[in-house]
Amino acid sequence: MLNYAAQRLIQAFVAMFGVLTIVFIVMHLSGDPTLLLVPQDASAEMIAELRHQLGFDRPVWVQYLDYLYGLLHLDFGVSVVQRVPALDIVASRLPYTIQLAAGALVVAIGFGIPAGIVMATMRGSVIERILTAIVVTGQSVPTFLSGILLIFIFGVTLRWLPTSGSGEFSALIMPSIALGALSMSTFARMTRISIIDELGKDYVRAGRARGLSLGSVVVRHVLRNAAIPVITIAALEIGNLLAGAVIIETVFAWPGIGQLAIQSIQSRDFMIVQVIVLLISFVYVLTSVLADFVYALVDPRIRLVR
Amino acid sequence: MHTALPALGVRLRRVPLSVAFVSIIFLMVVLLAIFAPWIAPADPNKQTLLARLKPPGFELRGVTYWLGTDDLGRDLLSRTIHGAGVSLSVAVLSVVVSTLVGVTLGMVAGWFRGKIEIIVMRLVDIMMSIPAILLAVLTVAVLGPGFLNLVLVLGLTRWPRYTRVAYAQTLQISNLPFIKASELAGAGAARILFHHVLPNIAGPILIVATAEFGLMILMEAGLSFLGLGIQPPAASWGSIMSVGRQYLERAWWIVAFPGTCLFLLVFSVNVLGDWLRDQFDPRSRSR
Numbered sequence: 088m089l090n091y092a093a094q095r096l097i098q099a100f101v102a103m104f105g106v107l108t109i110v111f112i113v114m115h116l117s118g119d120p121t122l123l124l125v126p127q128d129a130s131a132e133m134i135a136e137l138r139h140q141l142g143f144d145r146p147v148w149v150q151y152l153d154y155l156y157g158l159l160h161l162d163f164g165v166s167v168v169q170r171v172p173a174l175d176i177v178a179s180r181l182p183y184t185i186q187l188a189a190g191a192l193v194v195a196i197g198f199g200i201p202a203g204i205v206m207a208t209m210r211g212s213v214i215e216r217i218l219t220a221i222v223v224t225g226q227s228v229p230t231f232l233s234g235i236l237l238i239f240i241f242g243v244t245l246r247w248l249p250t251s252g253s254g255e256f257s258a259l260i261m262p263s264i265a266l267g268a269l270s271m272s273t274f275a276r277m278t279r280i281s282i283i284d285e286l287g288k289d290y291v292r293a294g295r296a297r298g299l300s301l302g303s304v305v306v307r308h309v310l311r312n313a314a315i316p317v318i319t320i321a322a323l324e325i326g327n328l329l330a331g332a333v334i335i336e337t338v339f340a341w342p343g344i345g346q347l348a349i350q351s352i353q354s355r356d357f358m359i360v361q362v363i364v365l366l367i368s369f370v371y372v373l374t375s376v377l378a379d380f381v382y383a384l385v386d387p388r389i390r391l392v393r
Numbered sequence: 394m395h396t397a398l399p400a401l402g403v404r405l406r407r408v409p410l411s412v413a414f415v416s417i418i419f420l421m422v423v424l425l426a427i428f429a430p431w432i433a434p435a436d437p438n439k440q441t442l443l444a445r446l447k448p449p450g451f452e453l454r455g456v457t458y459w460l461g462t463d464d465l466g467r468d469l470l471s472r473t474i475h476g477a478g479v480s481l482s483v484a485v486l487s488v489v490v491s492t493l494v495g496v497t498l499g500m501v502a503g504w505f506r507g508k509i510e511i512i513v514m515r516l517v518d519i520m521m522s523i524p525a526i527l528l529a530v531l532t533v534a535v536l537g538p539g540f541l542n543l544v545l546v547l548g549l550t551r552w553p554r555y556t557r558v559a560y561a562q563t564l565q566i567s568n569l570p571f572i573k574a575s576e577l578a579g580a581g582a583a584r585i586l587f588h589h590v591l592p593n594i595a596g597p598i599l600i601v602a603t604a605e606f607g608l609m610i611l612m613e614a615g616l617s618f619l620g621l622g623i624q625p626p627a628a629s630w631g632s633i634m635s636v637g638r639q640y641l642e643r644a645w646w647i648v649a650f651p652g653t654c655l656f657l658l659v660f661s662v663n664v665l666g667d668w669l670r671d672q673f674d675p676r677s678r679s680r
Contacts (some may be wrong), residue, residue: 098518105519110531117535223667227660229611231618231631232652237639243642250641330524334615337636347528349619352534364531368523375522 091383099376106368110361111154120144123357124167137167162357163365168351173358177344177366184343187336188328190263195270195324200317202271203278207286208305220277225272230331234265234338251340262339266331269323277320280314315385322378326371412668414662415440421427422658426478433471434459438626441466446644448553461646464636467641472628473650479629483543483622489549495555496598500586502556503563514560525550527610533621543622547609558601560595596673601664607659614655630655 113121121138138144142153157164163174202218209215228236241261242250249258285291286309294304329344336345346364351359425432435456444453444466451458460469503515520528530547566572567590575589616622619644625632630651634643 100517102519105515106522109519109523111530112529113532115567117537123535200678217655223660223663227658227663228656229608229614229618231634231638232648232656235634235641235648235652239641239645239648243645326524328528330527333526333530334619337619348530352530352621357534360531360534364523364527367527371520371524 092380095376095379099372102371103372104369106372107155107158109153109366110268110364111151114361115147115150120357123355126355133165137208138357161360166356166359168356170287175358175360176359177362179348180342180347183341184329184332184336184345186259187266187332187341187343188291188325190259191270191323191328191331192269192325192387195328196268196273196321198267198277199271199274202275203312203317203385204282204305206275206279207282208301210283213222217277222272223276225275228268229336230265230335233268234262234335237261237265238338242243255300258341260337262335262341265338266328266335268327274317277317279312281316282309283307285313314380318381319378319386322374322381325374327365329367329370403459403579404557405446407438409668411664414516415664419661419665422477422654422661423481423497425474426481429475429478433474435627437467437471437475439467446640446647451647458623460650460653461644462643463633463647464640469633469646469650470640472633473630473654475628476630476651477654477658479623479627480610480655481545483540485608486544487547487551487609487613488606490544490599491550491552491605492555492602496547496559496591496594498552499556499588500594503560503565504582504586506588507561513556517556520550520553521544526612526615528531529616530619530621533616538616538624540623540627543613543616547612551605551609554601554605555598558597559594561595563590566590588677600666600670600673603662603669607662607666610659610662611653 116122117123119138121134121141121143124141125137127133142150145153148218161174163172165171166173166176169176202234206218206222207213238250238261241248248261249255251258287307291304292309295301295309299307332343332345333348334345335341336343337349340346340375344366348363350362351357377384435554441453441462444451444458444462444463446464447453447458447466449461449469451461458468460473462469464470466478485618496515502510528550529546532550533542536542536546563586565602572585572589575585580588581622613622613629614631614634615631618635620632621630623629633651634655637644637649637651641648
């Protein structure tokens with residue numbers, strides 16, 4: 088187990104290093120990152136001064152090493168617009184995004200997993216067909232469209248819920264549903280496939296032969312075994328939800344890091360955008376490592392195979 | 394795997410109703426996209442200031458705006474029809490880009506093994522650690538929006554999925570006798586990969602491409618919604634809807650029609666993709 092954990096951690100480290108490098112390359116894609124950081128009407132002198140100030144006039148590999156050195160010391164650069172460390176600005180918005188992602192995860196798991204169980208155990212029934220339709224729908228509606236639809240129905244027409252902003256719990260409901268819809272579909276599909284796989288196994292037949300009903304076999308034995316792939320999905324979905332927040336926060340004017348990212352692109356404050364991309368990618372890598380650990384802890388077979 | 398395509402032909406005769414239905418929707422969107430200039434009743438960019446934010450069915454000087462108008466008095470029906478072409482062309486081209494890059498890398502990694510395999514597959518792991526929408530947002534923001542950039546960015550962020558499939562399939566195929574035979578007959582790597590391996594791994598790649606196609610449509614709409622995709626005045630469903638979001642209380646129709654089209658298109662692509670996957674992988678079939 089320790090060996091496996093060490094290997095997996097090294098793999099994650101390499102992945103994170105690669106992510107840092109790709110973000111660095113993307114920031115330099117335009118040729119001169121200084122141009123990203125100045126207002127469009129900036130004079131040539133201003134640009135030259137800032138280029139020197141930020142060290143963009145040095146060779147690229149020096150900049151790269153400097154960038155890695157900075158990150159190692161948690162130095163993520165300074166916001167060009169606000170003149171404070173970019174990390175502080177992102178950190179101040181982070182709690183909102185965490186709230187939203189948690190809300191979406193509750194929606195996704197709370198509906199997705201029961202739906203998946205029903206779809207797997209009641210195959211061929213009308214309920215299964217209806218749920219399948221809902222799941223495919225959830226997958227096909229872009230988050231911003233379901234967001235706008237919710238705003239129109241519950242905000243504009245019925246006036247039950249606030250259409251934007253944050254603060255009260257009621258403001259969290261619609262963005263959570265809109266953001267969670269896609270994950271809900273993923274959970275339902277994974278749960279369904281996972282349970283169908285288990286239902287074909289001998290222990291299920293043995294349980295049924297002993298006189299257990301299908302329901303109690305599922306509740307007592309199948310769910311435990313089927314849970315493993317679903318746990319992995321849950322971990323990966325956290326990263327996806329954070330990424331999806333970029334769009335949904337803009338729809339609902341939710342003051343999290345997603346909205347901050349888009350605002351920062353508009354005000355050409357790329358240091359903040361960079362921090363947000365790195366942060367979400369870091370969570371992505373971290374949660375996938377955690378998922379693999381949980382996986383290995385719950386199912387000893389996986390450790391042995393590798 | 395090399396029996397998959399003929400077998401698909403046999404099953405095609407038993408097409409479920411839902412699949413037939415979504416195929417029709419999909420074909421209709423494709424036809425709208427191709428014939429947009431002839432179908433659309435008006436110029437999608439023509440602004441009529443007297444007809445701003447008018448509801449569906451509004452008439453002005455003998456012109457009927459069947460789906461209403463947007464904030465600049467442009468005909469929403471015409472813009473929605475032209476949006477189909479934007480949506481489909483960005484999705485098709487970016488799927489082509491990512492298939493070309495992804496499949497080539499995957500086949501090369503699976504065939505040559507060794508160092509190139511390690512480098513390519515590590516790169517795949519890394520690319521898949523960055524959420525695609527974020528990488529796309531960052532890259533478009535750096536490079537600037539526009540049709541070509543959008544296609545390149547979407548294509549070049551989504552290739553790793555194809556690489557994984559192409560790589561695994563190539564590993565399997567390359568041990569089969571007919572590949573060994575053609576190698577012994579003196580065929581070079583390029584000939585083997587494109588003449589023998591590629592046709593045999595086309596099925597699974599087609600499945601990935603269909604799933605990605607739906608996703609690309611969503612990503613294009615999402616980026617355009619954020620103002621990072623197709624630039625005004627060109628009509629994209631995403632950008633029409635971002636205008637519609639601002640006028641939601643006064644003009645619901647601006648969001649409603651492009652939104653419905655977007656949903657129907659992605660829905661039909663997803664249903665078709667699921668069905669296609671079931672044809673190749675009977676294990677996941679629901680009935």
